Amino acid sequence: MKKPDLLITPSYIGNFKCIGGACEDSCCIGWDIELDRKTFKSYRKSGHPDLKPLFSEHVYRNRYCYSKDVDFGKIAIRDNRWCPFLDENKLCLIQGKLGEEALSNVCHTFPRHYNILNGVCELSLYMSCPEAVRLLLSSDEPIEFAESDFSVKRFIINSEIDTNGKSWRKSPLRDLQGIRMRSIKMVQDRSQPLRNRLVDLGLYMEKLTGQESLSGSVNGFSPEHLDLFIYTIESLGMMGEDESPVFSEYTEAVLEEFSGVSPGSFGKVFDAVLKPFIDENPHLLEHYLVNMLFQENFPFSPAEDPFDVYIMVVLRYSLILFYLAVMASRKGGITFEDVVSMIQIHSKIINHHKSFRYNILQEIKRRDFDSMEFISGAIL
Secondary structure, three states: OOOOOEEEEEOOOOOOOOOHHHOOOOOOEOOOEEEOHHHHHHHHHOOOOOOHHHHHHHEEEOOOOOOOOOOOEEEOOOOOOEOOOEOOOOOEHHHHHHOHHHOOHHHHHOOEEEEEEOOEEEEEEOOOOHHHHHHHHOOOOOOOEEEEEOOOOOOOEEEEEOOOOHHHOOOOOOOHHHHHHHHHHHHOOOOOOHHHHHHHHHHHHHHHHOOOOOOOOOOOOOHHHHHHHHHHHHHHHHHHOOOOHHHHHHHHHHHHHHOOOOHHHHHHHHHHHHHHHHHHOOHHHHHHHHHHHHHOOOOOOOOOOHHHHHHHHHHHHHHHHHHHHHHHHHHOOOOHHHHHHHHHHHHHHHHHOOHHHHHHHHHHHHOOOOOHHHHHHHOO
């Protein structure tokens, strides 16, 4: 891969800095920890008196490696799901004793997320990091994008796309950069409510793929929508039961609150306890959506068409609101930190379970819900 010359960065990143042991959901707990080949070999050869026994016991070769620069080796996490190199204060022993340069490519890079689109590198932050979410949501100003010279020394490329190739000539996404930026501008159009912006985005995706079907009307929330959300939440709950006690607690609360109730009952809870907070802080979920569209090269997907990608954006957005509605109902209101928690937890669960997106999308198609008429009602 040719090293890029330019870097595009959203304004929210600023001077991101890991808060280490103060983090409420450490990336060194509950995650697979991967080692590039250079780091793997340096650990296995290390003669450090404190770390050598730990390297010998916990560092092993990954026989299913897909990239020597990413997962050539792994660290075996403990039964309590902690990295064996964390001390009692949740600080990294490797970094403390050998310095930051001794970290693997993965540990050095996270939560930074790098894509290359048409030769230009793009940097964003994974929302599975709580501090990254706080940084994203901390300003109510619209997110902007700045261009600078690329000077990053260590990085992992998540995806690389070149729409100038012959295979893209007949694709509706041949101008992916322009389509994505137009989509972001639609989500940032503060002249109308966020729900209306998402409906407009869906109509744009339909037009892009030549499958326009909504004749000027926007459908409301129905029993079918509620049933789909309950099905999705049950699926998420099964995947996330070992990931986060907070997530498990609120998954049970959501199912208890809304299983068997009418859409009208959910609407009353949403309007009474959540909508006032969202109306006062409309930038929070706008920023979440903008980061998702930018980071995931919306509406590109190697296996789905643009409208399918849009469906999953709406579903993930509305799921967070579902959980926040229950939090607000049980606590009598919600806070900025509650929004941070729900975005972070959902991002972590969904990113950990790559099959979730495919399985839920197939269920939506099986029920014939993959139309703008239906999806417009699912936008809370």
